[in-house]
Amino acid sequence: MKKAYDVISVHNEPKAEGLLKSIDGKNPLFVCVTGTTETAKIPGISAAGKYPELTDYTPPADAELLLLGRCKCISGVPVTPEGIPTPALITRSALRLADIPVLVANGGLRVKPCIPFLDLGGNIRTGKAVENVGEVIQRATIAGESIAKLADYLVIGESIPGGTTTALGVLLVMGIDAEGKVSSSMPGNPHELKIETVKAGLRASGEEFGSLAEDPIKAVSCLGDPMMPAFAGLVLGAATKVPVLMAGGTQMGAVLAVVKALNRHVLDNLAIGTTRWIIADKTSDLRGIISQIADVPILAADLDFSRSKFAGLRAYEEKVVKEGVGAGGATVAAMVKSGGSITREVLLREIERNYEFLVRPG
Amino acid sequence: MKKAYDVISVHNEPKAEGLLKSIDGKNPLFVCVTGTTETAKIPGISAAGKYPELTDYTPPADAELLLLGRCKCISGVPVTPEGIPTPALITRSALRLADIPVLVANGGLRVKPCIPFLDLGGNIRTGKAVENVGEVIQRATIAGESIAKLADYLVIGESIPGGTTTALGVLLVMGIDAEGKVSSSMPGNPHELKIETVKAGLRASGEEFGSLAEDPIKAVSCLGDPMMPAFAGLVLGAATKVPVLMAGGTQMGAVLAVVKALNRHVLDNLAIGTTRWIIADKTSDLRGIISQIADVPILAADLDFSRSKFAGLRAYEEKVVKEGVGAGGATVAAMVKSGGSITREVLLREIERNYEFLVRPG
Numbered sequence: 001m002k003k004a005y006d007v008i009s010v011h012n013e014p015k016a017e018g019l020l021k022s023i024d025g026k027n028p029l030f031v032c033v034t035g036t037t038e039t040a041k042i043p044g045i046s047a048a049g050k051y052p053e054l055t056d057y058t059p060p061a062d063a064e065l066l067l068l069g070r071c072k073c074i075s076g077v078p079v080t081p082e083g084i085p086t087p088a089l090i091t092r093s094a095l096r097l098a099d100i101p102v103l104v105a106n107g108g109l110r111v112k113p114c115i116p117f118l119d120l121g122g123n124i125r126t127g128k129a130v131e132n133v134g135e136v137i138q139r140a141t142i143a144g145e146s147i148a149k150l151a152d153y154l155v156i157g158e159s160i161p162g163g164t165t166t167a168l169g170v171l172l173v174m175g176i177d178a179e180g181k182v183s184s185s186m187p188g189n190p191h192e193l194k195i196e197t198v199k200a201g202l203r204a205s206g207e208e209f210g211s212l213a214e215d216p217i218k219a220v221s222c223l224g225d226p227m228m229p230a231f232a233g234l235v236l237g238a239a240t241k242v243p244v245l246m247a248g249g250t251q252m253g254a255v256l257a258v259v260k261a262l263n264r265h266v267l268d269n270l271a272i273g274t275t276r277w278i279i280a281d282k283t284s285d286l287r288g289i290i291s292q293i294a295d296v297p298i299l300a301a302d303l304d305f306s307r308s309k310f311a312g313l314r315a316y317e318e319k320v321v322k323e324g325v326g327a328g329g330a331t332v333a334a335m336v337k338s339g340g341s342i343t344r345e346v347l348l349r350e351i352e353r354n355y356e357f358l359v360r361p362g
Numbered sequence: 363m364k365k366a367y368d369v370i371s372v373h374n375e376p377k378a379e380g381l382l383k384s385i386d387g388k389n390p391l392f393v394c395v396t397g398t399t400e401t402a403k404i405p406g407i408s409a410a411g412k413y414p415e416l417t418d419y420t421p422p423a424d425a426e427l428l429l430l431g432r433c434k435c436i437s438g439v440p441v442t443p444e445g446i447p448t449p450a451l452i453t454r455s456a457l458r459l460a461d462i463p464v465l466v467a468n469g470g471l472r473v474k475p476c477i478p479f480l481d482l483g484g485n486i487r488t489g490k491a492v493e494n495v496g497e498v499i500q501r502a503t504i505a506g507e508s509i510a511k512l513a514d515y516l517v518i519g520e521s522i523p524g525g526t527t528t529a530l531g532v533l534l535v536m537g538i539d540a541e542g543k544v545s546s547s548m549p550g551n552p553h554e555l556k557i558e559t560v561k562a563g564l565r566a567s568g569e570e571f572g573s574l575a576e577d578p579i580k581a582v583s584c585l586g587d588p589m590m591p592a593f594a595g596l597v598l599g600a601a602t603k604v605p606v607l608m609a610g611g612t613q614m615g616a617v618l619a620v621v622k623a624l625n626r627h628v629l630d631n632l633a634i635g636t637t638r639w640i641i642a643d644k645t646s647d648l649r650g651i652i653s654q655i656a657d658v659p660i661l662a663a664d665l666d667f668s669r670s671k672f673a674g675l676r677a678y679e680e681k682v683v684k685e686g687v688g689a690g691g692a693t694v695a696a697m698v699k700s701g702g703s704i705t706r707e708v709l710l711r712e713i714e715r716n717y718e719f720l721v722r723p724g
Binding site for chain 1: 461477479511513
C-alpha cells in the first residue's frame, strides 16, 4: 500500500517515488552546512538579516536554533527586513517532531555558533574569495564517508545568506543557463542585481559563461561561497554509501553541478528536497536548472501557512523566504519517518508553538 | 550461551558482564577527544613525542591516523623517544577491522588536525590554564546528546600528552587519593615529578587536597586539561541515553570524578575500557582510583604483543605506552561487535600490517 505524505514529486516522478520508497521506515541524519559570504552584504541582495552586516549572524543563529531550540549569538530569531522569521523554525519543528538527529557543519563562518559543530573549512579571514576549496572538499568527503555510517540516509541543508547569487555565479561559469532562474528570499527577486554582481565577478576573475565547466574547484574559488565545497564534499563522501536528500532551492543546482563534475557515479543516490513555495515561484526555475545538470528527482514538501494565526508565517505564502536551512527536505524526511502521521497541519501547529515561544517578549 | 572474548573483567565483575551483554550485537560509535597542554612540555613528564615541543602534534596526528590510516601533520606516526609507536595504531586497527565509525572532537588544540573534527573547545591561545570549562562542558553535553542518537553506545577515548599529570592534579584537588597511582607512558613512572608539578599548581591556585571536591569546574580550570571538560560533557550528554565505555587508563578517574560531581545519575550507564597493560602495571593503580569514585566496572582488552615480529610493538610488553587514544576500549568494542571473531591474534596481525605500511621508508 502506498503511503500518503504531504509531499509532491515535481520532477522525475518514478525516481522520486523510488527514493521515497527507499527511505521509508529508515532513520535519517540531518546535517546543516553553514557559511558566510561578503556577497550577502551588497545592499538589496539578501533578506537573511535586517541589516547587511547582520547576515554574519544568521547562519550561526540558525544552527543554534536547530540544535537548542533557541538562538544564543542573537536574541530572538533571524528575521527578514519585514520581520518574517527564518525557515530554520520549520526545520527545527520538523526534526524535533520526528526525532531526527542534527549535526552542524561549518564551511566557513565569520561568527562561530555557540554550539558544537563539525569544522570543515574554518573561519573566513579575508572574505575576498573561497579559499582552499579543494582541501575543504577533501575533508568534507572524509566527513561524509564517516557520517554515512551513522544513519540510513542523510538530509543536508544549508544556511548561507547571499547564496543564490553565488549559486548563479557557479552555474553560469560552469555553463548552465541559470540567468533569471535562481530563487530569492526577497519578495521581488532582484535578478538584475544578481546578474550584475556575477558579471563583475566573472570579469574580475577573467572567466566567462561555461569557461570553468570542467573545473568545479576553480568555479567555486572564483564565484562560489564556502558552503559549496563543504556541502559538495559531504555529498561526495556519503552518497557512495547511502541516499542523500539535498535540501534546498536553486542553490542545490550549483552544488549538484560541482558534485557531478567530480564524481557522476553518485548522482543515482541523490534527490533534491525542497518546498512547494520554491516550485510555485514564478520568478525562479529550479526544475529548469536541475534538468540541465542531471536526471535527479525533486521532492517538494507541500507546506501551507495560509491559515496560520501569525502574520509572520502567513507571509511565507506571499513569496518571501520560501526555503532555507533545509526546511523542505527536513519536512519531507519528518513526514516519511513518521509514516505520514506528521502532516502539514501537525507541523504548522508545532511551528506556531515554537514561534510563539521564541518571539514572545522577555 | 556466553560468548568468549579476549576481555578481562577486572573490577566489579557482575556489572562488567552486564555491560558486555548489553552491548552484544550493538553498533558503537568511537569518539576521540583531543587536547594539548603545556604540562606535557615539562621535560621528563610525557613520552608522547620525541621532543617536548612535538607533543603539540601528537593529538592531531593520532586523530588523522584514526580517520585516514595515516598522519598528515607529521610524517610517519607519533613515537616515544625510544621509537615506540602511538597506541592510535591499535585503535585504528581495531576500529577498521570491526567497521566502527569514528568522530574526532577537539577540546583544545594548538595544532589543528587536517581532517574534519567536532569543535567543542577551540584553539588554545594562552596555554596558561583551561579556559571556559563550564561552557565547554555545556557544548559537549549538547554534542553528547546528539551523538547518542547516532549509535547504540559510545566508546570515548582521548589523546592528550601530559594527561596523567593533569589527572593527578584534578583527582587530588577533588579529594581522591591518587598519589603514586596514576599511570605513565614512560618506562619509569616519574611520580615524584608529577606530584611536584601538581603541588606547584595547587600552591599557585591557592588550593589543597580535597578543597574543590564540590567544584569540578574550578578543579579542571585550575589543574586539569582541555580534554577533560570535552570528554566529561560528552559523557554527561550521551550516558543519559546510551551506555558509554570510557576508554583510557587512570585519566578516566579524573573525568569520572568530574562527571560524578555534575550528575551522579549517569554513573550506572558507564564502564571503563582499558588494556591489560594498565591493569598489570605495578607503578599505577586504576582500580584504586576508580573504586574511590564510583561503582563503575572496568573491562580490559587482553592484548599480547610479546610474540610480535616488531620490536616497536613488543615494547608494549615492557611497560611503555600501555594505553592511549582509547586503544583498550576500542579493542573491547571491536571484539564484542565481531562476536568474538576479532581475537587478540587477529588484531595483532592487522596492527602489524598497518605498522609495516606506516613506517616503511618512502
